[in-house]
Amino acid sequence: MSDTSAGVSRYRSVKRRDNLAGYFFIGPWLFCFLAFTLIPLISSVVLSMMEYNMLSDPVFIGFKNFVDLFTEDQLFGKSLGVTFEFVFLAIPLRLMFALLVALILNRESKAVPLYRVVYYLPSILGGSVAVAVMWRYCFNRDGVFNTALRALGIPCSISWISNTDTAIWSLVLMFIWQFGSPMLIFLAGLKQIPKSYHEAAECDGAGSVKRFFKITLPMLTPIIFFNLIMQMIGGFMVFSQAMIVTEGGPLNRTLVYALYLYRQSFTYYRMGYGSAMAWILIAIVGVFTALVFKSSNYWVFYENEIR
Amino acid sequence: MKKILALAIALVMALSLTAFAEIELRAAWWGGQERHNNTMAAMDAYAEANGIKIGYEPNSWSSYFETLATQSVGKNLPDILQMSTTDIINYATNGQIVDLYQFVDEGIIDLTYVDPASLSGGTVDGKLAGFTTGTNTVTVIYNKAIFDQAGVEYPADDWTWSDYIATVQEIYEATGIQSDIPFLTEARWVVETWVRAFGYDFFSEDGKSLPWADDEAVKAAVAGAIQDIYDGVKAGWFIDPEVQLAWATTEENYIVQGKSACAFLLSNYYGVYAAALDADKGELGMAMLPTIDDGTQSGMYLNSNMYWCISANSQYPEEAAKLLNYMINSTDAAAYIGTDRGISLSSAVRDFLANSETTDAATTNVLNYVSAVSKVVSTVNPADPANSAEPISVLKVDYQAVMYGEMSAEDCVKDFVEQATVMLAK
CATH class of the missing domain: 3.40.190.10 (Periplasmic binding protein-like II)
Structure with a gap:
């Protein structure tokens, strides 16, 4: 009897020590999660129902921010439209491009690791202000992009970032250019596909195109699914490119939702309004993610489902 | 445990106070590299002559007010700060910056060479929320x-x-x-x-x-x-x-x-x-x-180009006001800054710049132009x-x-x- 209780208490103390060590190790993450994610998250819920200019105390106004957004704000709908346009253009293109490069890099060669690094670089640098500024220069009327077109014999004098039709494309192009992380994930997925499948198909006389559509693509659908979700969420939150390259212009053609949210919050001193906008964006992203999840039953293939 | 921690923190605070008994002001502004350099040079000269320390928080226009708003939430605004014509109203009406007339009354801010009518650009609700750095x-x-x-x-x-x-x-x-x-x-x-x-x-x-x-x-x-x-x-x-x-x-x-x-x-x-x-x-x-x-x-x-303001949470508002007075009235400061923040309200500074040998033709043109405009319009826009x-x-x-x-x-x-x-x- 006494033996068991001693055993239990020793077990408990060991367990407590283990727990402590565990908390110690996740401490840094836990702290950052609380300070930079959970608390801001909760305060933004509260703030979305307040009028708050940051310089004086917030005032509770119920759902007025949400009502104003839907009834009075002309740029709310406009910025949502721009964001949808951006997401529907940029995400499929980025995924296709990432897959294309991954397919090219998926072979035995000593240079592949080097290429992987090189192609991943834009993703690391791309979010920075300096690169956005550089991008701005590239798409000027006398920028690198037009110079290259002229060198190819295509005379072009469009100022891409200030033309109402092309401005959104300069952002899309910059977004596609940062294809590194989906590319690496595709590459990992491609390596997982057993070579024997391809070999068997080849024996049966299947060409490379047929093998891509009948083997590679179906086997890759879980990866495509994952990339689609992650990229879509990132796409809805696009901000820095629009902020620096086009400043939302010309004529609000590139006023993406996150940029308008930022302006309301920091330029017009309406933190509460901005918080309300943020929650609407979360709802929209949530709906789209759910839709993609639902649709996955019809197009995502898991090998372990075969019975 | 808590007690020991609290005690330790208190000790460190007390020690740090004695170690840095010297007054330290914080100054913030937005601008390009040129302005950063000339402002720091002007303030360095002041700090050295008056035995204080000045911490600089230069910033770019695009992130300046974001930083400032965040600091205001933490009651941690710099002592002396540059303010824009579009934002001053928010800071003034929410009590984040102080009325500068008190320092004028105390004689810290000198208006000998300043036309009081030209201060109108920085007044909000009858208070002098900001001192116009220069007209524009x-x-x-x-x-x-x-x-x-x-x-x-x-x-x-x-x-x-x-x-x-x-x-x-x-x-x-x-x-x-x-x-x-x-x-x-x-x-x-x-x-x-x-x-x-x-x-x-x-x-x-x-x-x-x-x-x-x-x-x-x-x-x-x-x-x-x-x-x-x-x-x-x-x-x-x-x-x-x-x-x-x-x-x-x-x-x-x-x-x-x-x-x-x-x-x-x-x-x-x-x-x-x-x-x-x-x-x-x-x-x-x-x-x-x-x-x-x-x-x-x-x-x-005529517009105020921008303002110098003193934050409500400043620990040394009078020291900050002295620095502000130096920035707007001193020809020493003007020698560094020129007309970068607009044409000074102080006629002494304007005369100094107009007659200084180092003043280039462009600066002279601007001085002449603004004085021509001020003959057509007398008050500065609020x-x-x-x-x-x-x-x-x-x-x-x-x-x-x-x-x-x-x-x-x-x-x-x-x-x-x-x-x-x-x-x-x-």
């Missing part, structure tokens, strides 16, 4: 060489709007050289001159409305002037708005490349533009903005009202839409007046 106005800069080449007379300060349009057309037809679209990136600056020519302020005194919103004649005149510009864009006298809107740096501006005959500009940029234009491509003259044809008076106005940033942005985008051919000039004025009326009244 609008100007038309023109390339004398291009005017000569076209055989067109230089503009006089009393020219009219139709003179201006005719000049732009004449130069284009004679030389093929275009002119900048007036204030394409901030239409308010030119629209304000049109409205003021009819005797109206741009915003009402309480900041809740546009005083000219119901005057059909004024609105028609504004729409007419915008239409004139668009006609010029279509005819090719003005630069393609697509090209002009893409300019981000001084060097990209056609006026600086000798490829534009004239451009509308804030006067404090004149020096930079004049320096950037190669001498063999011409020389930049300055003229006042043309008066709209049916206008009853000059539409010119700070922009609360909620004005959003309608100003509406006007900017609508004006650009007209130039892009996507909106009529009448609709532009109508839409702006409608939206501004709702936004300002909030």
